[in-house]
Amino acid sequence: MKLLDGKKCAESLVADIARKVAGYEESGLRKPHMTVILVGEHAPSESYVKSKIKSCEKAGFEGTLLRFPDTIREAELLEKIAEINADQTTDGLIVQLPLPRHINQQHIINAIAPEKDIDGFHPTNFGRMTLGQKAFRPATAYGICKLLQFYEIPVWGKHCVVIGRSNIVGKPISIMLSNDFDIGNATVTLTHIETPRELLLDETRRADIVIVAVGIPGFVTEDMVKEGVVVIDVGINRLEDGKIVGDVDFENVQKKCSWITPVPGGVGRMTVAALMINTLMAYQNNFDLV
Numbered sequence: 001m002k003l004l005d006g007k008k009c010a011e012s013l014v015a016d017i018a019r020k021v022a023g024y025e026e027s028g029l030r031k032p033h034m035t036v037i038l039v040g041e042h043a044p045s046e047s048y049v050k051s052k053i054k055s056c057e058k059a060g061f062e063g064t065l066l067r068f069p070d071t072i073r074e075a076e077l078l079e080k081i082a083e084i085n086a087d088q089t090t091d092g093l094i095v096q097l098p099l100p101r102h103i104n105q106q107h108i109i110n111a112i113a114p115e116k117d118i119d120g121f122h123p124t125n126f127g128r129m130t131l132g133q134k135a136f137r138p139a140t141a142y143g144i145c146k147l148l149q150f151y152e153i154p155v156w157g158k159h160c161v162v163i164g165r166s167n168i169v170g171k172p173i174s175i176m177l178s179n180d181f182d183i184g185n186a187t188v189t190l191t192h193i194e195t196p197r198e199l200l201l202d203e204t205r206r207a208d209i210v211i212v213a214v215g216i217p218g219f220v221t222e223d224m225v226k227e228g229v230v231v232i233d234v235g236i237n238r239l240e241d242g243k244i245v246g247d248v249d250f251e252n253v254q255k256k257c258s259w260i261t262p263v264p265g266g267v268g269r270m271t272v273a274a275l276m277i278n279t280l281m282a283y284q285n286n287f288d289l290v
């Protein structure tokens with residue numbers, strides 16, 4: 001078994017970005033700028049946002065964290081977003097999810113200017129990505145593609161099984177793997193929590209690559225996968241003792257894997273790296289650099 005080291009891959013990608021940014025600065029341009037909006041106090045969000053800002057520092061980006069109380073009204077948040085949309089000095093904008101329940105997540109996502117939507121959550125980007133047009137790719141799915149590429153894991157013609165159909169991970173990664181652009185040309189089965197057990201097992205036991213994003217610790221067990229499988233664990237679950245685990249019974253499943261992502265140190269890191277790549281792309285678009 002070999003580890004798909006998301007930390008190492010992310011650091012290498014961020015170092016590449018930092019070199020490009022240094023070059024842009026030498027030619028007199030401002031730094032790329034990512035703004036993150038955080039509403040309320042949510043411990044995991046605090047930690048994710050911190051890693052985004054830290055990554056900005058490493059890449060030579062400007063990183064701005066805007067905090068709002070969880071009592072902020074949807075209309076006020078929409079106004080803030082409109083302000084940042086109009087601000088020429090911000091290239092990328094993230095509104096950290098989840099949001100408080102009185103705020104409609106879709107209204108917020110739809111309000112972000114597509115050209116600043118480095119999460120790739122806006123319907124314009126999602127649609128363009130699906131159709132093979134230039135778009136910001138949803139960051140976690142894009143990060144997974146980058147990780148597979150970094151380790152030269154063949155995807156072409158492989159049977160991939162995705163477990164979980166969320167708009168932020170399962171749906172986009174299943175599209176990206178099956179597209180003939182992106183890393184593409186895999187044959188993909190998109191399964192989810194309602195897939196009958198027998199059908200799920202039929203699929204996962206034949207899979208060359210299993211990608212799981214369901215948010216259930218230990219969901220993927222040893223008996224569900226074949227020898228030599230590649231396993232991508234998108235889950236981040238906090239146990240009562242504070243330990244963070246993925247959706248895979250790592251200890252037992254790893255024995256059958258050719259490659260597997262650890263949690264932490266796997267896909268989470270790649271999500272942040274993909275956001276950095278998207279921010280650089282937004283910046284390059286602003287300055288007509290590519």
Ligand SMILES: Nc1nc(=O)c2c([nH]1)NC[C@@H]1CN(c3ccc(C(=O)N[C@@H](CCC(=O)O)C(=O)O)cc3)C=[N+]21
Pocket residue numbers: 047048051094095096097098119139236244263264265266267268269271272
């Ligand atoms: N608008 C929006 N965009 C997001 O990209 C977004 C979001 N909302 N909401 C929550 C999820 C989750 N997410 C992660 C970011 C970093 C790590 C990360 O760096 N994890 C490290 C450390 C984990 C830890 O110690 O907490 C690791 O896995 O090694 C994980 C997960 C971004 N998300």
